[in-house]
Amino acid sequence: MGKYIELTSSNFEATIGSGVCMVDFWAPWCGPCRMVAPVVEELAVDYEGKAKICKVNTDEEQDLSVKFGIRSIPTILFFKDGKVVDQMVGAAAKQTFAQKLNALLA
Amino acid sequence: MLDLAIIGGGPAGITAGLYASRGGLKNVVMFENSLPGGQITASSEIENYPGISTVVSGLDFMQNWLPQAQKFGLEYEVKEIDRVAKNGDIFTICTSDNDCIEAKAVIIATGSIPKKAGFKGEEEFFGRGVSICATCDGFFYRNKEVAIIGGGDTALEEAHFLSGFCKKVYLIHRSDSFKVAPSTIQRVVNDEKIEILYNSIVSEALGDNMGLTALRVKNKDGGERILEVPGVFVFVGRDVNNKVLFSPESGKPLCAINDRGEIVVNLRMKTDIPGLFAAGDCRSEPSRQVVCAAGDGATAAISAIEYITNLR
Numbered sequence: 001m002g003k004y005i006e007l008t009s010s011n012f013e014a015t016i017g018s019g020v021c022m023v024d025f026w027a028p029w030c031g032p033c034r035m036v037a038p039v040v041e042e043l044a045v046d047y048e049g050k051a052k053i054c055k056v057n058t059d060e061e062q063d064l065s066v067k068f069g070i071r072s073i074p075t076i077l078f079f080k081d082g083k084v085v086d087q088m089v090g091a092a093a094k095q096t097f098a099q100k101l102n103a104l105l106a
Numbered sequence: 107m108l109d110l111a112i113i114g115g116g117p118a119g120i121t122a123g124l125y126a127s128r129g130g131l132k133n134v135v136m137f138e139n140s141l142p143g144g145q146i147t148a149s150s151e152i153e154n155y156p157g158i159s160t161v162v163s164g165l166d167f168m169q170n171w172l173p174q175a176q177k178f179g180l181e182y183e184v185k186e187i188d189r190v191a192k193n194g195d196i197f198t199i200c201t202s203d204n205d206c207i208e209a210k211a212v213i214i215a216t217g218s219i220p221k222k223a224g225f226k227g228e229e230e231f232f233g234r235g236v237s238i239c240a241t242c243d244g245f246f247y248r249n250k251e252v253a254i255i256g257g258g259d260t261a262l263e264e265a266h267f268l269s270g271f272c273k274k275v276y277l278i279h280r281s282d283s284f285k286v287a288p289s290t291i292q293r294v295v296n297d298e299k300i301e302i303l304y305n306s307i308v309s310e311a312l313g314d315n316m317g318l319t320a321l322r323v324k325n326k327d328g329g330e331r332i333l334e335v336p337g338v339f340v341f342v343g344r345d346v347n348n349k350v351l352f353s354p355e356s357g358k359p360l361c362a363i364n365d366r367g368e369i370v371v372n373l374r375m376k377t378d379i380p381g382l383f384a385a386g387d388c389r390s391e392p393s394r395q396v397v398c399a400a401g402d403g404a405t406a407a408i409s410a411i412e413y414i415t416n417l418r
Contacts, residue, residue, distance in 0.1 A: 093139060
């Protein structure tokens with residue numbers, strides 16, 4: 001079963017460097033983030049072997065938040081081969097994330 | 107077929123679900139695509155719900171509501187409802203991917219969505235300095251200066267919340283006075299870290315590719331001021347979320363709505379369509395308080411039980 005990848009400053013570059021990645025910047029006190037959490041878990045199963053589904057706890061990884069200019073959560077960044085290619089702010093339905101991933105995988 | 111479909115999972119929807127399922131209806135389903143609990147879950151604190159004398163966050167406050175209702179049999183589905191229609195005595199509720207289900211009665215408890223302030227750059231910098239949730243995003247502005255736009259309960263309460271850990275809070279209000287509880291006003295006026303800009307509006311957001319850096323503020327007398335802030339929180343009221351009522355074919359709503367878009371109900375929360383009820387912030391002349399929304403939900407459920415009993 002696919003599981004999302006918990007990103008920290010130590011594994012971030014290596015993980016996002018190749019292929020398609022979706023990274024959910026979140027924090028425990030944020031209501032909309034709690035809503036996205038189950039969606040991220042399902043996407044990790046659906047896209048196993050195709051795209052990397054990741055999470056960054058902005059409370060613990062403040063350097064990563066600063067680096068990507070995160071000022072609202074949840075912010076979801078989409079990477080292709082290490083570059084940010086798309087971005088979303090706020091909670092959304094699973095299909096919305098899936099469509100973006102499919103477009104990047106096509 | 108469902109006895110009752112409830113659209114929306116805030117205080118009104120959950121309370122309706124609790125009363126309907128405890129009151130003996132079978133197959134009561136609440137549809138909520140977002141986090142159950144509604145807009146209060148974004149609030150930093152609630153201190154005016156009777157019986158709850160300790161100040162808690164909106165998220166913590168709502169935590170037990172859904173499990174309590176589920177204990178009596180309420181079912182909860184994470185689905186976005188696109189439209190509600192009625193044919194004969196039967197309601198049809200359809201999701202955005204056209205998955206439809208039938209119900210004998212429907213309670214609309216869809217609440218409201220935040221209004222935009224309408225300044226230049228509001229969209230462009232949304233999520234990169236422009237925010238609508240202080241509890242979510244306040245953390246990113248620790249020891250920094252921020253601005254709040256608005257003059258209602260939410261604006262003042264969140265100004266107080268942010269001043270607890272931000273360097274300074276500018277409160278930008280278009281009028282010269284506040285229409286909220288005197289205790290809330292006093293707390294903000296007495297707060298040395300809050301500067302109130304009366305009779306002022308934001309005309310433009312300024313920034314670079316990392317996000318917002320400043321706001322251009324204009325006052326009634328034609329004066330202009332640049333506030334160098336990386337963050338601005340917009341709390342200028344809310345619009346009714348009534349889109350589920352509109353038929354894509356005719357473009358008309360299923361029941362009567364007023365010129366503010368609110369669903370017109372009587373004191374029993376009945377709309378002008380038999381079997382269709384509305385509760386909480388989406389109904390006509392709402393008080394926009396959690397306790398009132400919950401009360402509406404209970405009333406709507408009792409009316410729905412009555413309606414379904416008479417159908418048999």
